[in-house]
Amino acid sequence: MLIGYARVSTQEQETNAQIDALTAAGCTRIYQEKKSGGSLSRPILFQMLDRLRPGDVVVVYKLDRIARSLGDLLHIIERVKRNGCQFRSLTETIDTDTPSGRLILMMLGAVAEFELSLIRERTKAGMDAAIARGAKPGRPRSMTPEQEADVVRCWEAxxxxxxxxxxxxxxxxxxxxxxxxxxxQAQLFD
Structure with missing residues (x-):
């Protein structure tokens, strides 16, 4: 059975394009998840992996939809293989049953991990530059300092x-x- 896995990083994004491609590829069951690839908590992915049966083929639209690091990707692929199943990516033509296919898989996984590292590095550099200019990263607080002091007084009383x-x-x-x-925390350091 062809089993599809579609993932987007946020609740606001949609998996429609991935699902269309997985359906066109012949997937009869498709698991959808809205979680960051870097998240350790991906319950739908692990549910899918737990339900695999020998002969199943796990299909993804693109490698970075199932894993964001090489280690994570290799762990998932190994788990798929231990269940007597195969893995297929629609975008990257990979056959994990051949040595060259496994090499390509590792190279693409390493590139995806490298790309994620670059994104994190650029984000940190941008935040550091913004802080140096006086910006305060993150959302603004929902209460003024006076309101927070009132809340703390009432809570402590x-x-x-x-x-x-x-x-x-x-x-x-x-x-x-x-x-x-x-x-x-402020009281601890007074």
């Missing part, structure tokens, strides 16, 4: 729960937790 504070301030509970955490 025990007059309101984190949920009640979040509702009153019109923010998520996580924002309340971060404000309390920052206050405690």
């Amino acid at each position: 025990g007059t309101e729960t984190q949920r009640a504070l979040a509702k009153r301030m019109g923010v998520d509970v996580a924002s309340i937790k971060r404000a309390i955490y920052r206050s405690r």
